[in-house]
Amino acid sequence: MRDHSEPIIPAAGKLGILIPGLGAVATTFIAGVLAVRRGGAQPVGSLTQMSNIRLGKRTENRYPKIKDFVPLAGLDDLEFGGWDVYEDTVYEAAVKAQVLDRALLDTIRPELEALVPMKAAFDRRFVKNLDGTHVKTFSTLYDLAEQVMDDMRTFQAARNCSRLVMVWCGSTEIYHELAPVHETLLAFEAGLHANDSHISPSMIYAYAALKQGVPFVNGAPNLTVDVPALLELAHETRTPIAGKDFKTGQTLMKTILAPGLAARALGVRGWFSTNILGNRDGLVLDDPDNFKTKEVSKLSVLEDIFRPEDNPALYGDIYHKVRINYYPPAGDNKESWDNIDLFGWLGYPMQIKIDFLCRDSILAAPLVLDLALFMDLAKRAGMSGVQEWLSFYLKSPQTAPGLRPEHDIFQQLMKLQNTLRYLMGEDLITHLGLDYYEDLMEAR
Numbered sequence: 001m002r003d004h005s006e007p008i009i010p011a012a013g014k015l016g017i018l019i020p021g022l023g024a025v026a027t028t029f030i031a032g033v034l035a036v037r038r039g040g041a042q043p044v045g046s047l048t049q050m051s052n053i054r055l056g057k058r059t060e061n062r063y064p065k066i067k068d069f070v071p072l073a074g075l076d077d078l079e080f081g082g083w084d085v086y087e088d089t090v091y092e093a094a095v096k097a098q099v100l101d102r103a104l105l106d107t108i109r110p111e112l113e114a115l116v117p118m119k120a121a122f123d124r125r126f127v128k129n130l131d132g133t134h135v136k137t138f139s140t141l142y143d144l145a146e147q148v149m150d151d152m153r154t155f156q157a158a159r160n161c162s163r164l165v166m167v168w169c170g171s172t173e174i175y176h177e178l179a180p181v182h183e184t185l186l187a188f189e190a191g192l193h194a195n196d197s198h199i200s201p202s203m204i205y206a207y208a209a210l211k212q213g214v215p216f217v218n219g220a221p222n223l224t225v226d227v228p229a230l231l232e233l234a235h236e237t238r239t240p241i242a243g244k245d246f247k248t249g250q251t252l253m254k255t256i257l258a259p260g261l262a263a264r265a266l267g268v269r270g271w272f273s274t275n276i277l278g279n280r281d282g283l284v285l286d287d288p289d290n291f292k293t294k295e296v297s298k299l300s301v302l303e304d305i306f307r308p309e310d311n312p313a314l315y316g317d318i319y320h321k322v323r324i325n326y327y328p329p330a331g332d333n334k335e336s337w338d339n340i341d342l343f344g345w346l347g348y349p350m351q352i353k354i355d356f357l358c359r360d361s362i363l364a365a366p367l368v369l370d371l372a373l374f375m376d377l378a379k380r381a382g383m384s385g386v387q388e389w390l391s392f393y394l395k396s397p398q399t400a401p402g403l404r405p406e407h408d409i410f411q412q413l414m415k416l417q418n419t420l421r422y423l424m425g426e427d428l429i430t431h432l433g434l435d436y437y438e439d440l441m442e443a444r
């Protein structure tokens with residue numbers, strides 16, 4: 001809990017956003033911010049830049065932009081850096097990702113070309129379908145983590161940043177479960193010295209960030225910071241963490257639609273979801289071990305929204321299936337289909353079909369921006385550990401141990417907005433309204 005006697009530290013100076021994995025999402029994010037900075041382009045999909053927030057009673061009519069309400073870093077004060085297993089500059093990687101038009105990229109080409117990835121902390125056992133060679137050599141994993149920390153310090157000094165945040169936009173690592181080395185910080189640090197095979201590259205970056213008090217977000221479904229050892233480190237260094245897996249595309253639709261069906265007490269028998277995508281993410285997910293990590297992340301959503309154990313009549317028999325197929329011609333323009341078998345009054349069946357022709361990285365880029373800015377705010381506000389109020393952005397939200405995640409996007413939004421109100425000393429909004437409603441009626 002934040003101590004209100006301590007003011008939020010102002011967002012003075014530059015904020016460095018460090019990104020392991022400069023692929024489609026990261027390059028779309030960076031190029032997008034630079035394009036917005038130049039003027040003419042709009043940061044659509046970013047709450048921090050484009051959304052308003054209601055304050056006080058409805059009668060007060062106070063509805064400022066979020067960026068005018070909370071002290072966030074401005075877009076002009078952002079610096080970008082990162083690591084990748086390929087040597088491509090951010091310009092080359094963005095061209096290869098084929099998300100943004102070449103004409104747009106060319107307007108900011110010199111700035112993008114100046115962004116050269118640092119050598120990655122990489123282990124092919126965790127991402128089998130990649131063969132990049134722009135990787136660090138090391139003796140122990142501890143040495144590897146120290147090299148990442150050195151990179152961070154060098155970047156911060158060279159770019160004159162007052163603060164850093166790190167957002168993992170690297171490939172999805174293979175599925176692995178909690179091992180003894182993840183249980184305590186002591187065991188984890190011993191594992192770093194002993195090259196424990198259960199420590200993945202994303203954990204090395206997370207350790208390096210948390211050790212230096214730099215907020216860490218995990219945009220992929222890997223375990224990464226969702227282990228007791230790194231949670232312990234986050235508390236020790238008073239650092240905010242958030243994860244896992246950016247909520248875009250199909251899962252975004254699911255967490256919009258499913259709460260609506262549950263709200264109207266409509267039953268669901270089946271929800272079949274399939275996707276085709278042809279970007280590098282799709283290639284990585286073509287490997288069954290990498291897909292398993294994503295599948296676990298995608299499957300948990302409906303169960304938590306419908307709570308079949310509490311409502312077996314409506315949701316007890318739900319069959320939920322998620323498929324992803326790698327299909328190169330689709331590129332980053334993923335197509336996802338959902339078939340929903342639902343039922344209404346007296347059990348009469350109905351169907352909903354969704355065909356979402358989405359653009360994965362276009363949906364993900366604003367999430368990177370908002371998460372980076374809000375995590376920096378959290379740090380300056382003295383918040384640490386899991387930032388559950390940012391579940392809004394995540395497919396598989398990390399929670400305090402033992403708590404069920406909240407997947408309903410509307411509940412998530414309310415929590416996010418109330419957290420901002422709380423931070424700024426505004427009244428929380430319960431939507432009860434009875435207190436002033438009666439006064440209004442009497443005044444008539």
Ligand SMILES: NC(=O)c1ccc[n+]([C@@H]2O[C@H](COP(=O)([O-])OP(=O)(O)OC[C@H]3O[C@@H](n4cnc5c(N)ncnc54)[C@H](O)[C@@H]3O)[C@@H](O)[C@H]2O)c1
Nearest residue numbers: 021023024025084120170171172201220246248280281360
């Ligand atoms: N695009 C979306 O809508 C979306 C949604 C949710 C999650 N994600 C996740 O975000 C991540 C990035 O997605 P993307 O479409 O940009 O994928 P991408 O394949 O284009 O980019 C990932 C990059 O990470 C690099 N990489 C892999 N391991 C690394 C390491 N150890 N260190 C440094 N770099 C490393 C790869 O070389 C690649 O360039 C993926 O894990 C994806 O599953 C994406």
